[in-house]
Amino acid sequence: MDKKDSKDSTEYERSLTNTHIQLIALGGTIGTGLFLGVGNSIQKAGPSVILIYLIVGIFLFFLMRALGELIISDLSKHSYIEFIEKYLGKDTGFITGYLYWICLITLAMAEMTALGIYFQYWFPHLPTWVPGLVTIAVLLGINMLSARLFGNLEFSFAIIKIVTVVAFVILVAYLMITGKNTTYGAVSFSNLFNNGGFFAKGGIGFLSGFQMVIFSFVGIELLGFTASEAQNPKKTISKAINEVPTRIILFYVLAIVAILVVIPWNKVSTSSSPFVQTLAATGIHNAGSLINFVVISAAISSTNSVLYSAGRLLFSITFNGKGKWNQTFGHLHRQLPQNGLILSACLIELAPLLIIMIGNDAFTFISSTTTSMFLIIWCIMLLSHVAYRKTTPEDQLTSFKMPGFPYFDYATLVFFILMIILLLVLPENRVAMISALAIFIILYAIAKLWRKEKAE
Template sequence: MSKKDSTTNSGYERTLTNAHIQLIALGGTIGTGLFLGVGNSIHQAGPSVILIYIIVGIFLYFLMRALGELVLSDLKKHTYIEFIEKYLGKNIGFVTGYLYWISWVSLGMAEMTALGIYFQYWFPHLPTWVPGLVTIVVLLGINLLSARLFGNLEFSFAIIKIVTIIAFVLLIAYLLVTGGKTSFGPVGFSNLTKNGGFFATGGKGFLGGFQMVIFSFVGVELIGLTAAEAQNPKVTIKKAINELPLRIILFYVMAILAILLVIPWNKIATNSSPFVQALGATGIRNAGSIINFVVISAAVSSTNSFLYSAGRLLFSVTYNGKGKWNQTFGHLRRQLPQNGLILSACLMGLAPVVIILIGNQAFNFISSTSTSMFLIIWCLMILTHLSYRKQTPVNELHDFQMPQYPWLDYITLIFFGLMIILLLALPANRLSMISAILIFVILWAVSKLWHRERAN
């Protein structure tokens, strides 16, 4: 690869290999939402949570096909925000960019909160804010060194998560075939039908399970954000997106099914990882500690990914801008958005304040707010893809296109819109969704004032 090909117009260095992209893609789909949040989802929806994961996974695959077509249409652009600016206008781009940045910061805060919960398994008297704060300081140091080091770290974390989930599913499958028992009784499919049946909590419970399931998938679009630093994005981005359905089936549906085969849905704890609970029930020595180490590594991995994304998004929305703020965060140092990374890490470091103010509900509130903001952003992304296709002649389209355009775009947009309405209707999520909408409106007002001042 020549020097010219190894850097982008904005100054990023293409250091992420195919292996990095594939494992980062997995890192974006396996995190706290699965390892911790799934307990809340199961509590809400019962065994039908499996169906919710399949439904949400299908629509997230459609979203990624649309985003993949956008990213590959112009590899000179290094984030989705640049496409939104081009096809929906600078104001919407400005608003979405900062909303997206705030979303990644809030995700990092959620992971830091989860880390405190995980560490209490070993250290019940340790303040919940300590593990997250230490983690963000260490990860900031790593991200300030190089993108390749970030990729290597994510590679290692993803291997741990993948091996663990596969081993977990195989272990439960073995117990199922051999008639094994746990402290909850025989391992079997009967757990899916007893205690109220597959839709044990009814239609209201089924709908209530969507928020945390959507949160589980937040971060899947990280694949596209790596394009600017990928060595061969035309190959790696396509492959990562096309393999998404397999990852959804294996790492979500099969893992959750395995949990439910071991533990009746109404006995799954919501204040700890169901994976720890399920493996502990098998009687295998130190199984609980082993899986707790894995879920901690998953939370660290996700925090690492979210910090990576937040730093690059802040750089993107301030790149080539005027004024002290834009000049501070809109340039690279050593081919890295160092100032953006530092500010994002500092804001994520405010998670202890939220924990102190809200207490045990901090994770649920932060995750719900993140979900709400991402639903708004995903709607804008689909609208961007629709605008791109309308403005681009057929002979200029590349081969990686959204299937069944425009119908799948419209269906996906309707689904995300219905999820926004659902969160507004559910009392537990209403405040978070209203907060996300208010943030969007405030950013829109700031954008209009800023552009008006620039015009004068």
Template sequence: MQNHEPTVASGTPDHHLQRNLRNRHLQLIAIGGAIGTGLFMGSGKTISLAGPSVIFAYAIIGSVLFFMMRAMGELLLSNLHYKSFVDFNYDLLGPCAGFFTGWTYWFCWVVTGIADIAAITGYIQFWAPGVPLWLPGAVCIGLLLGLNLLTVKLFGEMEFWFALVKIIAIVALIAIGIVLIATGFTSPSGARAAVSNLWTNGGWFPHGGAGFMAAFQIAVFAFVGIELVGTASAEARDPEKTLPKAINSIPIRVIVFYVLALLVIMTVTPWDQVAPDRSPFVNLFMLIGIPIAASLINFVVLTSATSSANSGIYSTGRMLYGLSAGKLGPKPFARLSRNNVPANGLAYSCLLLFIGVFLLYQEGDVMKVFTIVTTISSICFIFVWSLIMIAYMRYRKMHPERHATSIFKMPGGVAMCWVVLAFFAFVLWVFGQKEDTLQGLIYTPVWFLCLAICYPFYRRQAIEHRKETH
């Protein structure tokens, strides 16, 4: 099959998604996607579960997802009419796979948005403990919706600056940590900053293999959104140059932003003194007695959560637009505003995010809500990532000529696809071992049951649309 018109996301010749994202936007969107709320909000819990071995968990997950991203990159560049991974799943695996991928990815970001609201509320409580739980999230959703309704270029600019704040903060944390280690700083609690803190408090695996594996749940959530660059590439200029560059920098990002940052935190602060229910980034500066620095870091992690929520709102609108244009969703979502923005999809997704604010208001325990929704989100993201790998194997079988001429081949090929899928199966097994993550694992199939009930209503028109576009 040769290059053809878009199979899912389509529009009229003068009214469609515009390629207004520049190289710097795409690179920083990729970095912002790799530095998730899970790193800032959830790494305290992963450190308490796994101790210093948590860095191996982040390194392993980052390495596996690099291969998933390379598979996605080769597929997107094999046919530039593919606007996202939903398009190539639809094309290679059929309308049913496109339907399940698109709606699940949309659901992922709605659920992740709820987790981000939980995080934002937690960070605001750092400054204002008495603020009503519903207020910070409601203000954030309203503000981001308003900005996303304007232009995609404005989304790119927001993500550029959000990501830049995160990068500067993490690099500064690493630099300050190195200085504290070099000077032998001692905190008010009597803990001395030393590299030996990594192995003198029970070794690298203080809670054994069980503790190490338990860290994977929230560690996986730290990486959700890493595939966002694949959605944004539909609106990027010159994707053949910018997309490979963004994907190939993933290993460096993982080493700098995850491994080095967490090594510094656990070197300056012994891992057993890191509070599981607080951000270790904020906690680090509180321990060394610099309250203004703690406020600055709190601002940074607040920015990170807002960035993730912004990415989520962007993604949900594009997914609903693509699904509806491909006859896999309600017609109103296929309409674009005068600014070529999927306004109906954006508004609908944000309406559902307000439900998350309501849940927070009912529960009151920010970390409990965060853990449950991150589990559900992580499982759904793993489903989407798995379908990307299956689509890649199908592509290798159906279009060997495209692979032979590809400028961005996935390392390891089909054999590596099986390794990645086996890892995803292992992570799902880990989710079943802990009570709080088991809840999410039990509830998630309800979503897929709902999709199975809804798909027959769209099946016939989706198959007809697919015939028309081939």
């Protein structure tokens, strides 16, 4: 193998600029969980969903600070899985790696399912699986060319989403200040307390809202996959993570408040985007179509990020491994994990089968399963950070430290465990959570058998 081939098989090209990373981080905060899933959360929790977003956002900021410290501590590693292998053992890394990869596949399936729902706003008779099928094929072609092309595409999508959400909040504020009415009446903060009060659905409703809110944030940690291809990873990654609270307040809390001051919570739709519903209520000509275009771009953007990450994760899991499977996917072609991208895209394309089998509830089921698996993965990621801090001398730690270690690590870990228990208790999420735990146990058994055969 010559020098060029060696480089192509082990190293990514650092082609993502600071602007790419910052916009990917901003745009990655806004996805289907916000544009479509928020309707489900509002119906379950009422106006108190605002408080849920703040609670979940705080703990995910601590998660990101912990992961950011891990990433910056060793930029030669390709993904979080290599840190898990180092600090929690190869078996745990194997299990988490494949569970994480499955998570990303199901996350992209959820995005593709939502995409079909969005297109029905314009084409009511279009089969919901068609838009996703075409989108994945196009995104695969883009990701096979270069990471920079991916970054440019995400940059464009991020600009669209950010400008739209900011303009949406400003428009609603203007309607409130000027006393304009919509088809639902006056735009007013009183909508947050009418129809049963802020906790209109009670304690059970408040707890039921957590699943979809957590799903809204799923993928927030994908920013870490860009570190291997960033031109100045220490600066860009730390800056992007520190801006997480600002993004949560602006893009989630203010956006949801804007929806609820226009539409009474009990009239928010769960079958279409509440953003489309809100703008349609203002009477602005073609406003609904405009925002529908934006939510479609958001779903495509999220899928693009997930496909990018899934291909790199599969490469990381199989890198330096033996056997035909590992040699096939643990190798880069033109400094890109092309085989991992192709396999991931093919599996995501199976989403139409779930849509056909489950029907209109496909998005809810897939999002619930994805949330369940991510909660397990986030727990393992936090444990790997705790192990890193306990085994690394103080003078070898990075300057980007997790604040309040180990207290905030353990507090966040307890929160995730409580969410796992909650999903097991709630009937509508129980099957999905049990499925996630079953997949984890199966992967654990496979890891043990594989290790035993290798030893023999």
